[in-house]
Amino acid sequence: MATNQQDVKLLGATGSPFVCRVRIALNLKEIEYKYVEENLGNKSEELIKYNPVYKKVPVFIHNDKPISESLVILEYIDEIWKQNPILPNDSYQRSQARFWAKFIDDKIVGAAFKSVFTIDEKEREKHIEEATEALHILENELKGKYFGGEEINFVDIAAVFIAFWIPLVHDITDLKLFTEEKYPKLYNWSQEFLNHPVVKESLPPRDPLFAFFKARYEGLLAASK
The missing domain is CATH 1.20.1050.10 (Glutathione S-transferase Yfyf (Class Pi); Chain A, domain 2)
Known part of the structure; x- marks a missing residue:
């Protein structure tokens, strides 16, 4: 089950291992998403708005609700999209x-x-x-x-x-x-x-x-x- 691209967005930087984690999870679950490349030397207003505490990537935005920190994002993705689970049931x-x-x-x-x-x-x-x-x-x-x-x-x-x-x-x-x-x-x-x-x-x-x-x-x- 894929979602509409407009519902799911990922703010990231290509070289980040933490962003890569999120991309693997999204691809594993076949979730459609919009990817936005951030310039961390000149952070966008969107990044600062959605992650005002750390101002870091990745930021995962689902229906305009932002989630930060890669491991937290992975858990969220696994809870919302049940196909191809990444966390054990037990x-x-x-x-x-x-x-x-x-x-x-x-x-x-x-x-x-x-x-x-x-x-x-x-x-x-x-x-x-x-x-x-x-x-x-x-x-x-x-x-x-x-x-x-x-x-x-x-x-x-x-x-x-x-x-x-x-x-x-x-x-x-x-x-x-x-x-x-x-x-x-x-x-x-x-x-x-x-x-x-x-x-x-x-x-x-x-x-x-x-x-x-x-x-x-x-x-x-x-x-x-």
Whole structure:
């Protein structure tokens, strides 16, 4: 069941892993929506109006009602559109999915980015250690093809950052935080996940994103000399 494009709008930025989460969920559920690309250097009045607290993307707008924060948006989408559920029906399993999605945000996303984009060597080592430990914990949590078993679920979508953004950023540096040798189960999961047709169509183009992060990394190196 698709909805009218005018009812559903997503304010986003192509390179954001958090926006990508929402796009995966919408595509998985075959929901029609209008996508609006935001310039985060010059935020639109619409973005500020609909997310006055954080002024960040993604913002999901359904019948002129805005919802912010990617994991909150995913839950909302799953509650409103019942087809192709992304959260388990069982209450306990649902709580576990929420736990692991939050774990990814709290323990992996920030630490992985800071392990690359931090100049101070001690700080950098601390972030590498934190991300490494968290990835090992997540590796041990993965029991099947996906975190959702045979189908993509809430945790898989939350973990798109690990599958796509970490390898992209680390291709720019000598730091190999996420490798097949260190995390065989997670690595195999990432290949399955990235090759899923819905995920493939939802991912941003790699080359411009690679160029953006490379320029940022080289600028950081130049500033540190």
